[in-house]
Amino acid sequence: MVCVQYMILSPGIDRNENFAKLAGGYLFPEIGRRRNAYLEENPEMADRIISLGIGDTTMPIPPHILNGLVEGAKRLGTQEGYIGYGPEQGQAALREKIASVLYNDLIDPSEVYVSDGAKCDIMRVQQMFGPKVISAVQDPSYPVYVDTSVMMGQTGNQDPETMQYDNIVYMKCGPENGFFPDYANLPRADVVYLCSPNNPTGAAATKEQLTGIVKLCKERGSILVFDAAYAPFIRSKDVPKSIFEIEGAKDCAIEVNSFSKYAGFTGVRLGWTVVPAGLKYSDGSLVRDDFNRVMTTAFNGASCIVQAGGLACLDEEGQKEISELIDYYLENAKVLRDTFEELGYPVHGGVDAPYIFVELDGSSWDAFNMILEKAQVVTIPGAGFGPGGEGFLRLSAFAPRASILEACERLKVTMKKD
Numbered sequence: 001m002v003c004v005q006y007m008i009l010s011p012g013i014d015r016n017e018n019f020a021k022l023a024g025g026y027l028f029p030e031i032g033r034r035r036n037a038y039l040e041e042n043p044e045m046a047d048r049i050i051s052l053g054i055g056d057t058t059m060p061i062p063p064h065i066l067n068g069l070v071e072g073a074k075r076l077g078t079q080e081g082y083i084g085y086g087p088e089q090g091q092a093a094l095r096e097k098i099a100s101v102l103y104n105d106l107i108d109p110s111e112v113y114v115s116d117g118a119k120c121d122i123m124r125v126q127q128m129f130g131p132k133v134i135s136a137v138q139d140p141s142y143p144v145y146v147d148t149s150v151m152m153g154q155t156g157n158q159d160p161e162t163m164q165y166d167n168i169v170y171m172k173c174g175p176e177n178g179f180f181p182d183y184a185n186l187p188r189a190d191v192v193y194l195c196s197p198n199n200p201t202g203a204a205a206t207k208e209q210l211t212g213i214v215k216l217c218k219e220r221g222s223i224l225v226f227d228a229a230y231a232p233f234i235r236s237k238d239v240p241k242s243i244f245e246i247e248g249a250k251d252c253a254i255e256v257n258s259f260s261k262y263a264g265f266t267g268v269r270l271g272w273t274v275v276p277a278g279l280k281y282s283d284g285s286l287v288r289d290d291f292n293r294v295m296t297t298a299f300n301g302a303s304c305i306v307q308a309g310g311l312a313c314l315d316e317e318g319q320k321e322i323s324e325l326i327d328y329y330l331e332n333a334k335v336l337r338d339t340f341e342e343l344g345y346p347v348h349g350g351v352d353a354p355y356i357f358v359e360l361d362g363s364s365w366d367a368f369n370m371i372l373e374k375a376q377v378v379t380i381p382g383a384g385f386g387p388g389g390e391g392f393l394r395l396s397a398f399a400p401r402a403s404i405l406e407a408c409e410r411l412k413v414t415m416k417k418d
């Protein structure tokens, strides 16, 4: 009898209409779906598949950093070392080290909010801003900015022709503008998302470019959300690693960041967000008070084990290990670059970033399918990152060297121009 009652009660909740607006699916699962569909039809190819698609790291966590994680876990098994809930904003020692080692004390430790990753923080930033803001995104861009804007209800529907959502400002980024948005000539947005070094284009913004957009955001009263998840990949001079290297940024910018892509922490989960102490809303209230509220209400602080790993990342030995991992991935990027350049394709990125962005002669999904079928290499079609990515292909350098070399040999055949 009780069962019958539950069955009657279960349906009848309307779906959140914002979720119904989301396109097909999140991009990376869609890539996986196509790869699996190909393998279902061609099971003999399973051993041949090389993934240069989703930007997931493949090299193991280096020993000193790993030891930080292990020791962090071990302390929990001792009476003296055991800790329960920690500060929701992160442990003081880690916030201090992030401020000093990664920002040369340009920011105060109290402005650092340690988290379980940059993607999660982007959603938290969105929850804080709410449904009424207008967001601007680079086109193409990392899909999370658009998808979280849609989930929050900031947008209208996606136009089936332009593939753009109503009420989002798309800032075209292509070779014509050095992959940097021309925000001055676009409608004003409340929140501007900017990623440098960029995923997917691999472009790293210069000091001059960032100075320009900070000035514009201040003039137009926009908050700049700067995604610096790839900052340590920057090896060129005069390319800022943080938006806070730019004068005036503390009046308009928030920075989201992550250990994922260079410490091998994609599965470990550790990131942080910097919210400047003086950053204010139009009514004079402090942005950081609201961000703190999100962190304390809906997050309870990053794992203490993982924060111990983060501390190990930031001491001298950890920094050295990270630098070596980045060297390895950047050398992969160079091999990929050289391959496509030799084939005669214009190649972007791959210098201060682990991604290369190849200019194709035709459609990006066609190239993706062709390369999967003929070379068994998984890439990502630029169009998956927004309409502005059509005609480009993103390749990730986060693979073992042997896979990169093998993939390049196959691509030299498959991608040969007539």
Ligand SMILES: *Cc1c(COP(=O)(O)O)cnc(C)c1O
Pocket: 055, 116, 117, 118, 119, 120, 142, 195, 199, 227, 229, 257, 258, 259, 260, 261, 266, 270, 271
């Ligand atoms: C991978 C990636 C992230 C996600 O980082 P996590 O800390 O693993 O959540 C954020 N931003 C960009 C641009 C990324 O490519």
